[in-house]
Amino acid sequence: MVQYNDRIAGRFLQATLGWGLLALLIGLYAALELQFWPANARQAVLSFGRLRPIHADLMIFAFAANALFAGMYHAVQRLCQVRIWSDRLALVHFWSWQTLQLASLITLAMGISQGRPLAEMEWPLDVALALIWGLLTFNVFMTLKQRRTQFLYVSLWFFIAGLVGFALFHVVNALAWPAGAWKSYPMFVGLADAVIQVWYEQNIKSFLLTIPFLGLMYYFVPKTSKKPLHSYRLAVLQFWALIFFSVWIGPSRFLYTSLPEWMQSLGLIFSLMLVAPSLGAVINGLLTIGTEDRKIFRNPAVLFFSLALVSYGLFVIMEAMVAFKSIHLRLQYTDWMSAQSHLASIGWIGSFIFGMAYVLVPKLWQQPLYSRCLGRWHFWISFVSLGLLFFSLATAGLIQGFHWFSVEENGLLVHPQFLSTLLHLESYHTVRMISGLLYLLGALVAVYNFYKTARGGQLQDSTRALEEHPMPPPNSRWERWERKVGPITFGILGLVLLGSLAQLLPLPNQQTDLKPYSPLVQQGRDIYVREGCVSCHTQTVRMALKEELRYGHASQGWEFQQDRPALWGQRRHGPDLHRIGNKFPHLWHYQHLIDPQATTPGSLMPPYPWLAKRKVDLTVLPERQNALQKVGAVYGPGDPIELYQAEAKKIQESLAQAQIEVDAEAEIIALIAYLQKLGTEGK
Amino acid sequence: MADRKKKDELRPEQIDGIGQLDNPLPTWWVALFNFSMIFGLGYFMWFHLLSKPGLKEELAQDRKAYEQLVAAREQVALTPEDAVARLQDPKLIQEGKSLYAAHCSPCHGQYGEGTVGPNLTDKFWIHGGTPEMILGSITEGIPAMGMVAWGPILGQQKVEAVTAFVLSLQGTKPANGKAPQGDEY
Numbered sequence: 098m099v100q101y102n103d104r105i106a107g108r109f110l111q112a113t114l115g116w117g118l119l120a121l122l123i124g125l126y127a128a129l130e131l132q133f134w135p136a137n138a139r140q141a142v143l144s145f146g147r148l149r150p151i152h153a154d155l156m157i158f159a160f161a162a163n164a165l166f167a168g169m170y171h172a173v174q175r176l177c178q179v180r181i182w183s184d185r186l187a188l189v190h191f192w193s194w195q196t197l198q199l200a201s202l203i204t205l206a207m208g209i210s211q212g213r214p215l216a217e218m219e220w221p222l223d224v225a226l227a228l229i230w231g232l233l234t235f236n237v238f239m240t241l242k243q244r245r246t247q248f249l250y251v252s253l254w255f256f257i258a259g260l261v262g263f264a265l266f267h268v269v270n271a272l273a274w275p276a277g278a279w280k281s282y283p284m285f286v287g288l289a290d291a292v293i294q295v296w297y298e299q300n301i302k303s304f305l306l307t308i309p310f311l312g313l314m315y316y317f318v319p320k321t322s323k324k325p326l327h328s329y330r331l332a333v334l335q336f337w338a339l340i341f342f343s344v345w346i347g348p349s350r351f352l353y354t355s356l357p358e359w360m361q362s363l364g365l366i367f368s369l370m371l372v373a374p375s376l377g378a379v380i381n382g383l384l385t386i387g388t389e390d391r392k393i394f395r396n397p398a399v400l401f402f403s404l405a406l407v408s409y410g411l412f413v414i415m416e417a418m419v420a421f422k423s424i425h426l427r428l429q430y431t432d433w434m435s436a437q438s439h440l441a442s443i444g445w446i447g448s449f450i451f452g453m454a455y456v457l458v459p460k461l462w463q464q465p466l467y468s469r470c471l472g473r474w475h476f477w478i479s480f481v482s483l484g485l486l487f488f489s490l491a492t493a494g495l496i497q498g499f500h501w502f503s504v505e506e507n508g509l510l511v512h513p514q515f516l517s518t519l520l521h522l523e524s525y526h527t528v529r530m531i532s533g534l535l536y537l538l539g540a541l542v543a544v545y546n547f548y549k550t551a552r553g554g555q556l557q558d559s560t561r562a563l564e565e566h567p568m569p570p571p572n573s574r575w576e577r578w579e580r581k582v583g584p585i586t587f588g589i590l591g592l593v594l595l596g597s598l599a600q601l602l603p604l605p606n607q608q609t610d611l612k613p614y615s616p617l618v619q620q621g622r623d624i625y626v627r628e629g630c631v632s633c634h635t636q637t638v639r640m641a642l643k644e645e646l647r648y649g650h651a652s653q654g655w656e657f658q659q660d661r662p663a664l665w666g667q668r669r670h671g672p673d674l675h676r677i678g679n680k681f682p683h684l685w686h687y688q689h690l691i692d693p694q695a696t697t698p699g700s701l702m703p704p705y706p707w708l709a710k711r712k713v714d715l716t717v718l719p720e721r722q723n724a725l726q727k728v729g730a731v732y733g734p735g736d737p738i739e740l741y742q743a744e745a746k747k748i749q750e751s752l753a754q755a756q757i758e759v760d761a762e763a764e765i766i767a768l769i770a771y772l773q774k775l776g777t778e779g780k
Numbered sequence: 781m782a783d784r785k786k787k788d789e790l791r792p793e794q795i796d797g798i799g800q801l802d803n804p805l806p807t808w809w810v811a812l813f814n815f816s817m818i819f820g821l822g823y824f825m826w827f828h829l830l831s832k833p834g835l836k837e838e839l840a841q842d843r844k845a846y847e848q849l850v851a852a853r854e855q856v857a858l859t860p861e862d863a864v865a866r867l868q869d870p871k872l873i874q875e876g877k878s879l880y881a882a883h884c885s886p887c888h889g890q891y892g893e894g895t896v897g898p899n900l901t902d903k904f905w906i907h908g909g910t911p912e913m914i915l916g917s918i919t920e921g922i923p924a925m926g927m928v929a930w931g932p933i934l935g936q937q938k939v940e941a942v943t944a945f946v947l948s949l950q951g952t953k954p955a956n957g958k959a960p961q962g963d964e965y
Contacts (some may be wrong), residue, residue, distance in 0.1 A: 175795075175796040176795055176796055178795070178796075246795060248793045248795055250793075250795050250796075250798065316798070319798045319799075320796070320797070320798060325790060325798065325799035325800055325801050326798065326799070326800045326801060327801055327803055328800075328801060328802070328803035328804070328805070329791055329800040329801065329802055329803075330802065330803075330804070330805065331803070331805055331806075331809075332800075334805065338813075353835055358827070358828070358834045358835055358836075359824075359828050361835075362823065362824055362827055362828060363824070365823070366819075366820035366821075366823055366824055367820070369816050369819065369820055370813075370816045370817055370820050372812070372816060373809060373812045373813035373816055374813070376809065376812070377809060380806065380809065384803075422835070505935075507849060507935055508846050508849035508850065509933070509934065509935045510933075513883075513933045513934065514882050514883060516882075517882065564794075564795070564796070564797075566794045566795070568792070568793065569792045569793075640835050640836065640838075640839045641839065641842070642839060642842035642843060642846055645839075645843075646846075646933075651839065679923075679926075680926070680928065681887075681896075681926045681928075682896060682925060682926030684896045685886070685887060685896045685926060688895070688896060695895070696886040696887070696895075696896065697886050698881075698885065698886075698890070755896075
């Protein structure tokens with residue numbers, strides 16, 4: 098007999114649903130702000146630049162990761178036929194992870210951010226995350242070691258890959274030098290940092306949101322449809338190809354930038370090669386469900402699993418499509434990319450998680466589902482909202498992309514003003530918001546259903562008889578290997594390291610005599626990071642004529658050589674800012690930041706009135722300069738505080754000429770200094 | 781292939797009630813996989829081993845083509861004298877009005893009263909108030925004061941339209957007008 102620890106899986110499932118509702122609600126509010134800027138309410142905490150990273154991080158680390166843990170604790174114990182190695186460690190894992198999410202939510206809302214995509218939390222939380230991840234990994238590996246079966250089912254390989262891979266990507270991306278308790282500067286700089294960021298970001302999507310979830314898929318789909326897995330060898334081949342190829346795709350997001358072109362091409366090629374292995378998982382799952390027995394589609398879980406797999410397949414095909422240079426140029430930075438990421442997060446991850454919850458809640462609380470009919474309603478609501486969300490965003494992206502690049506016969510841009518490419522999109526954004534609301538309502542229906550189910554039962558550990566299944570001896574060296582944790586782990590590590598080092602070792606280290614940013618400009622840059630400007634503004638003009646016509650000379654790699662971190666950005670809800678420096682007078686920037694609609698009628702940007710009121714704490718300057726020196730910036734002599742004051746005074750005086758009274762230490766002065774500095778070296 | 785016959789055959793391993801079939805890989809899937817790998821290899825060789833023109837060369841070519849377009853544009857542009865005569869055309873003024881609203885009002889105010897930039901409705905001009913001079917200021921911008929050169933962005937014809945509209949603002953006296961700057965014309 099073996100008693101499984103089911104209570105831990107139940108706790109993680111509860112956390113998943115709670116955080117999930119919050120993350121969706123924040124996403125909905127952010128969508129509202131994109132369309133209706135007064136919803137920012139002139140509050141820093143509520144501004145889009147801060148809410149967007151919170152929404153994304155909660156979706157990934159609080160919603161998806163908690164669901165992953167729930168499913169993993171459930172599946173690993175059963176696939177190993179043994180209780181989890183340490184109940185206490187699992188409980189510590191649970192509470193520390195929820196605390197971490199809460200801390201991340203609070204600090205991000207306060208503006209404590211590293212400005213790195215999907216890794217915004219500052220260094221103390223990064224350290225905590227690595228430690229908690231270590232606890233989980235240790236607990237799972239000890240359980241694997243104690244397993245009562247020789248056999249390692251494919252799901253377990255996927256879990257191992259996720260655990261090992263995520264740890265590596267997280268640690269490398271988080272390498273930074275602290276400047277005080279809640280601020281740090283990354284070890285990598287400029288172009289190299291941009292590569293690290295995109296390598297991390299794309300690998301999080303693979304090794305946290307795809308690979309371990311495929312592990313869950315390989316467990317829950319055969320289990321729920323009560324059928325054997327369609328093809329073992331497809332699973333094996335698909336697994337190793339996925340591990341190897343996905344490490345390389347990062348640079349496919351940087352086509353037409355100053356990244357070396359061979360790296361861009363590698364990103365493209367591997368995105369394309371990733372299609373077949375990913376579709377391998379899709380067909381393996383769908384063929385396992387099969388169509389012979391139509392009755393199983395009455396089970397909402399099966400419906401959700403099918404939708405998840407189809408969405409995943411579509412997502413992968415689209416990822417490969419936008420990796421082609423000419424398509425990428427037009428769609429990158431538009432709503433099309435949001436359409437894709439929501440297809441992945443709502444269509445694939447979201448559907449899978451709800452499908453899994455429909456399996457797990459009745460099982461863990463030992464009570465049949467309260468209402469299958471409500472579950473099917475939830476499915477159709479989700480399906481419709483996903484369709485609306487995807488098509489509204491994809492269409493908006495197409496329209497915007499083509500507006501950006503349409504020229505008249507005489508070679509001039511049809512829409513030289515960025516704003517006029519946004520105004521056509523309003524109705525699509527309304528549909529997007531409605532679809533978000535619909536999805537949230539569906540999730541509430543599901544939570545009600547789960548609540549009613551759970552109230553009828555009780556969350557308790559279940560006891561099962563051990564399976565007596567004779568295990569034939571391995572008939573090849575390969576089969577002997579794949580029953581061992583060690584070789585599999587090292588195989589995964591080897592492939593991941595090979596792909597990573599091939600990208601990171603020849604990392605472009607631009608030789609340049611570019612001087613570090615002055616204390617005032619660096620402070621402005623830190624404020625830019627804090628306010629999340631990178632959520633809406635990119636900082637890289639791509640190597641294409643129409644980009645140059647709109648923004649100015651294409652960005653060159655060496656210009657970023659003092660950027661810690663790189664702030665290339667992923668979306669253009671507003672124009673690119675890399676060539677904004679010296680384009681407008683200080684006064685324009687002042688008025689634009691305080692009241693964007695005054696200088697740009699119809700602008701969607703929220704006002705930032707607090708920047709003129711809040712003052713920079715000058716005492717942090719030496720500490721920050723010290724940290725920057727540690728990561729490689731070389732400063733000349735001179736007291737940073739004096740340099741700061743002297744430079745700030747000039748801007749203050751220039752504003753005073755227009756009868757604008759503002760303190761020299763006001764944050765807005767530093768931000769203006771940074772904006773005026775941007776891209777002026779390479780013009 | 782012998783594998784084809786072994787359809788739906790169960791493998792011996794089983795765990796937690798999950799069995800595994802040993803179905804062969806679908807032919808179309810294998811074809812897709814192989815095709816993507818061959819295509820990838822070919823792509824990389826074409827651009828990076830055979831050194832076919834890359835993004836930089838493409839951009840240089842595009843820039844050249846654009847310069848030719850600009851040169852052609854300047855050839856057909858009217859002489860300054862003709863332009864000044866045309867600036868009275870109400871149609872042109874109407875066209876200039878919407879361009880002004882989009883591009884100029886951020887700094888010069890909705891009615892030309894001046895905010896960041898100077899008042900455009902009075903007789904005083906910092907950089908010259910004759911039609912040719914205004915046309916020149918808009919085309920080339922005033923980089924020192926932060927005004928963008930609109931010629932390369934809007935093109936000669938639209939700059940003329942904006943100039944026509946700006947000239948039509950003379951003496952309108954909007955509310956909150958900025959104090960006069962520069963010399964009287």
